[in-house]
Amino acid sequence: MPLTLPQGQTDNFYLYGTAPFLGALLGPGQTISAVSADPLTVILTPDPTAVPVRTGDASATVPAGTPTVLSGVVSSPASPAQLNTLIVCTATVLNADGSTAESLTDTVEISTTAATAIGDLFGSATTVTSSTAKAKK
C-alpha cells in the first residue's frame, strides 16, 4: 500500500512473506534488498537485522510479531528533490545463484500537504463536580 510521508518525517517499512504462509522467511542463500528509484527524495535505510512487525504498525491482516525478511526506516533528505511525486521503491529477492526470485514495488510520496496531526473535533471536556453541576443548573 503506497505511503504518503509528510516532509521531514520518517516511518518504518517491512517486507514480509505472504505465501506459503504469513511470515514465511527467505530460502537458503536467498538475499533481499530494497531500493528507492530516487534516493534524493526517498531514502530506505534497512535495519541491520530484520525486526518483526511492531505493535504500532500492526493490522488485522498483518499482526504484531509477524516475522519479516527486511525492515528499516523510510525517510527523505532535508531538501527532497521531488515533492508530491510518487517514488517507486523496489524490493528484490535474489536466489543463491544470483537469479531473481521475486521483485515487487510500492510507492512513497513525500508530501508537503499531508496532515501531521489531527485536531479535536469537540472541545475539551469539563469535569463536572458537585459545585460545577450546581452552577450549571
Added chain:
Amino acid sequence: MGWPFDERKLDKIQRDQDLIIELEEANSRKLDRILWEQKRILAILTKSPATEFSFLFGKGRQ
C-alpha cells in the same frame, strides 16, 4: 390455517435451524483455521521458503 399446529413448535424448529446454521459456520471457520495451521507447520517442517512477499509501511513516527 386448515389444520391445527403448535406455534411454539414452529418457533422451536426455526430456532433449531438457526442454531444448526450457526454451528456449521463456526465449524467451517475452525476447519479453515486448522487447515491453515497445518499448512504453516508443514511449510516450516519442510523449510519451504516464502514464495510471495509484500511491502508494509508503518503508521508514522517522527
